[in-house]
Amino acid sequence: MGNIQTIGVSTGRRIKNSKLELAKKMRRQMTLAERAFWNGVRNRKMHGLKFRRQQIIDGFIADFYCSELKLIVEIDGGVHEGQKNYDQLRDRIISRNDIQVIRFPNEVVINNFDVVVNRIAEIRNPSPGLPGEGQG
Numbered sequence: 001m002g003n004i005q006t007i008g009v010s011t012g013r014r015i016k017n018s019k020l021e022l023a024k025k026m027r028r029q030m031t032l033a034e035r036a037f038w039n040g041v042r043n044r045k046m047h048g049l050k051f052r053r054q055q056i057i058d059g060f061i062a063d064f065y066c067s068e069l070k071l072i073v074e075i076d077g078g079v080h081e082g083q084k085n086y087d088q089l090r091d092r093i094i095s096r097n098d099i100q101v102i103r104f105p106n107e108v109v110i111n112n113f114d115v116v117v118n119r120i121a122e123i124r125n126p127s128p129g130l131p132g133e134g135q136g
Contacts (some may be wrong), residue, residue, distance in 0.1 A: 015056050023054040023061050033075045033106035034063060040113055047124050058097065060090050065099075069123055073116075074103040 030038060030053070041051040041064070051073070055065035062072040072094065074087075091101040100123065108115050 019056055019059065019061070023056055026054045026061060031075070031077060031106065033077065033109040036113065037064060037073065037075055037104075037109050037116065040116070046117060047121060049120070049124065057099065058094055060094060062094070062101075069120075070097075070099045071120070071123060072099055072101045073120070074101060075106060075109055076103050077106045 034053075038051075038053060040046060041049070044050055049066050049068055051064045051066050053064060055062045055072075057065065057072070063075050064073040065071070066073070076087075087103075094101055102119060102123070104116055104119075
């Protein structure tokens with residue numbers, strides 16, 4: 001079993017060395033948009049939340065993961081246009097762990113980071129339902 005190294009942080013599953021090495025490489029070679037997001041969240045800069053880069057969850061490498069919110073943030077570039085079905089399947093598999101996946105296009109992260117900050121704030125502090133909502 002030389003190809004198994006560690007236990008996944010969020011799922012408790014074993015991670016292959018090759019997957020772990022790929023995640024490390026991706027941390028070193030982040031895209032411009034990933035770097036912009038990381039600079040905006042590292043050291044608990046966003047709402048005091050801790051984000052991890054290239055976190056392996058269920059065998060998939062998530063761009064960013066916040067365990068406090070059970071939230072994956074994916075930063076989607078052009079490659080994702082050709083793999084929408086794969087991304088949807090991946091998101092469904094990950095959601096079985098009660099983990100929410102949200103996606104932002106590169107352009108939004110780079111040019112309108114407030115949209116990202118506000119969306120994560122909504123997840124962190126959902127607004128209460130309107131009076132009478134859910135009563136029937």
